[in-house]
Amino acid sequence: MTESVTVVAELGTVLGIWAHPDDEAYLSGGLMALARDGGSRVVCVTATRGELGTPDPEAWPPPRLAAERTRELARCLALLGVSEHRWLGYRDGECPDAPASEAVAALCEVIDEVAPDTVVTFGPDGITGHPDHRTVSAWVTAAFDRAAARGARLLYAAAPERRVPRWQDLDERLGVYLPGYPVAVPDEQLAVDLVLDPDTAARKVRALAAQTTQTAGLIATMGIDCYTAWVGEESFVEHRRSAPVAQRPVAAVTRG
Template sequence: MTTIGSAAEVDRLGTVLGVWAHPDDEAYLSGGLMALARDRGARVVCVTATRGELGTEHPDVWPPDRLAAARTYELAHCLAILGVHEHHWLGHADGRCSAVPPAQAVARLCGIIECVRPDTVLTFGPDGITGHPDHRTVSAWTTAAFEQAAPPGARLLYATFAERRAARWAPLNERLGIFPPGLPVLTPERLLAVDVELDAGTADRKVRALAAQRTQTAELMAFVGLERFTAWVGDESFVDAAASGVAATAGAHAAWAAADAAGSTRARAAAETATTSRATAGAAHHDSEEPTTTAAST
């Protein structure tokens, strides 16, 4: 494993574009990476598909319009803490991304990619981390837009969980009920394109950014405890979409879409297998082309 916490490796990210489904996705999955890139003077642009107006267990207190307004403010505060000053809303309804005509959504993202000309694009993998339909749909949109509009040499990176995290955090993840059976998909370290272990200062900044989204994190942080929460969100991992090839990635997206349509356990298991196969297919590429890249922020 190569430790690349150097400024040069952060610089390799170049201009970063993150495409996510809801406010807080960007901070949980890439808050540290965005902060490190901004500290090095890189351009970082964030895109959010929805305002997350359904993201509450207390709809009587937070009706959709009120929650959308609160989360809009919270995301602005979160991004300011991370040093990110460029943001785009796609304006889609929470929980309804799959109802948006794909060509329309992809065309919008193509326009953003053509304008930003990113060197690195961050988004969900086909599994959507938690399996949320909006996450998976945004992954499919972003992948299609990247293939159509990304500049030469750009990288598309999918957020994932490093396999090494499984044992440590499985009890907490199970208690919180964030992940359905079979998720998150775990990736062996040798297949990771970027693996960021946050230093104390960057981890603290990420936690402050998440705390700014208090409608989503206040109860969770109080339940978990600050120290444990900081460790829980203290690393970020990504796989290179190109490592497993376009066909394998498209197959994983299609499998998850079929699982949504079928609504069956068997279809869901097939989707999980397709996603795991996509990640495993990248092993030969990583082994022959380039060693696993691990970034420990400094």
């Protein structure tokens, strides 16, 4: 626990950028809670409202689900202590078709405003392989390389090698990953590797449970103890800038 608190405190102001409501909690809920408990600023950005995230579109047509997931995310973030949130306004499933230059410019503006010490998002693999996840990773990486201050860090959520065998059968039954995923990362390559203490893990589960349309069935199927263990670790690798920070023209970050 002490190590986790120390590691998270060193991250400073945290900006998380994700594709759908619940991505942020699954991949960084513990990190966000620990950061807020330590007095750090945490800002969350979500690209879409997840309006396609249901196996029952008749009961949950996109406008209804989008509205419900908006409310669920607000409750989730409140439980984690996060009060600053931004929507990018893209449609679920359509991020790969959106103009990348527009999305990157919008994220540059957020980075300019928040001035994060650490940005967290998906790696290029998108964790699950979801096209929206992979696209958001590309947007964030481009915006970070263009706009983040020297010394800022970009952390990609990762699946450590040690965890993949333990959960492989369950993940396959649940259909968590697209074929060929997850991409396992050797533990020694991890830049931040959090094993959540029981209180933080329980708080993360409460936050995820607030996103009822996405998690109620899983929690009922798995049982609370198994679900808590399943979400109880958060790991990240670090992106290295391919080029030094350069001064940008204002037009590059201003949306028309």
